Amino acid sequence: MDELQTTLQSLVVGDSGILIDTITMQAQDCQITAHCTTLVASCPSCATPSSSVHSRYRRRLADRTVGTTSVTLQLTVRRFRCRNHGCHQQIFAERLPALMAPHQRSTIRLAHAFQTMGLALGGRPGARVAQTLGMPTSHTTMLRRIHQLPIPPITTPTAIGIDEWAWRKRTAYGCIVVDLHTNRVLDLLPDQAQSTIVTWLRQYPSIQIVSRDRGGGFAAAITAALPTATQVVDRWHLIKNYGEALEAALLSKRAVLRAACTPPESAADVPLIDPFVGALTRTGRHGPDAPMLEADIAARRERHAVLCALHAQIHTLRATGADIVSIAKMVSTTRATVYRYLAMETPPDWVQPRRRTTLDPYKAFLLQQWSAGCQSPRQLWRMIRAQGFTGAETVVTRYLAFMGCQKTKPRPMIHPTYALNNGRIPSAGHTAQWVLLAPMRRTANQQAFLDAVAAADPDCATLITLSEQFLAMIRANEAAALTAWITAAITTTTGHLHRFAQRLRQDEAAVRAGIAGPWSNGPVEGQIHRLKLLKRQAYGRASLALLRIRLIAQPPATAPP
Incomplete structure (x- = not known):
């Protein structure tokens, strides 16, 4: 027990002026009773030292786990009389800032652990992880701990990047500001209004470089707030x-x-695939003798006719003088589709949707081996399985039938531009x-x-x-x-x-x-990606204050043992 007491003395209380009295072990729980050993305490109001003890009381503090064992500290704390008769606080409790904060029921170490998990995971996920680690808490406590973290002050930034981020796509947007020297987020703005951006920029006249994209009204706001700053358009944008x-x-x-x-004329004898037919054959082959699924082909032609009618309707409405928003509402489509169809002189072509499969990386190899004389589907399947293919043999067999591969060398059924875009x-x-x-x-x-x-x-x-x-x-x-x-x-x-x-x-x-120049909005885009992750962790319900503190605040430094 003496060895255990010495170990816990160094791990739990350290040199904070506390002496362990007893240790009680029960299953995975450790109860530690201790008392303070300092002779003098200072008044928190007037800082006058006092050694006059008024009374004692016991505080119960939860601490971090030691291994898989939870630790609870029952500490006897003294009340002192203030010897400064002019002080309004005549009685005060001694402070132990290295171990606990006033009025708290947990040690500073445990609070720092909750803050670190909360910044990384959020409220409920952080509480679940803490429960697994033997430090049970609620998600509201986890969020409260996060909000207790201080926001680092903004000093004198000289080069920043600014961009918009979506509260709700196409509905509500905010702005994010990043220091391009340190790649750290400086602030989150609640909207992208020009007045909001101008007000924020005018607080920091030290800014000399502002990287931005070509939209969002950033140019006018930067010119109004910082007329001497150099504006940089991001190369990626x-x-x-x-x-x-x-x-x-x-x-x-x-x-x-x-x-x-x-x-070309030399390839005129190569049969091309009807775009409406595609792979719709009962035998799975592209050959001209394969029977077609007429119902599916008719459905494709019908869908393409709808697209052609939509193209004609959009051009007709535009010719009558209707604006883009009105056309989109009348034909029940998006403005992007209206713009795209207006730019097209003829109706859109039918494009058969392409489905990616696990066989795609091996298709060229299969056709090459088949043409070279290896015409056993099972042997081909074994060859690509050795290369990492995880599918079944039937997948290879169906693909070879789909390509029209027979016991003789297959003739090409698709124009040579197949390698270009299928x-x-x-x-x-x-x-x-x-x-x-x-x-x-x-x-x-x-x-x-x-x-x-x-x-x-x-x-x-x-x-x-x-x-x-x-x-x-x-x-x-x-x-x-x-x-x-x-x-x-x-x-x-x-x-x-x-x-x-x-x-x-x-x-x-x-x-x-x-x-x-060397500047770009790359760090800003990276922080926006991180911001999206934090938003989705909170299922879109996080407030601006929570997003701001999780994005900007730093995890607390490791507390002393």
């Missing part, structure tokens, strides 16, 4: 906005994209993604397709050339040619890309600083 403009421009060039996929005409979105890729990162099929698109239409060739020049500037962090690029884009393009270039000219200084 710049490429994202350009990609959206490029995709919108390519939507009107679907005939060119279709022409670029037209099979045999379908690439969409405007896919084409824009390939244009945004660096030339050395494109596959041979992607590069050949882009070359065919450029050769088929001069406007598309101009779009691809401008895109490669713009992205080369961003990747090389060289903004010297930005003005010339904007001028060329305005004079040689129309529509979405023309408007994009005009908006760049209005914000050219910030765009130039974003391309050539």
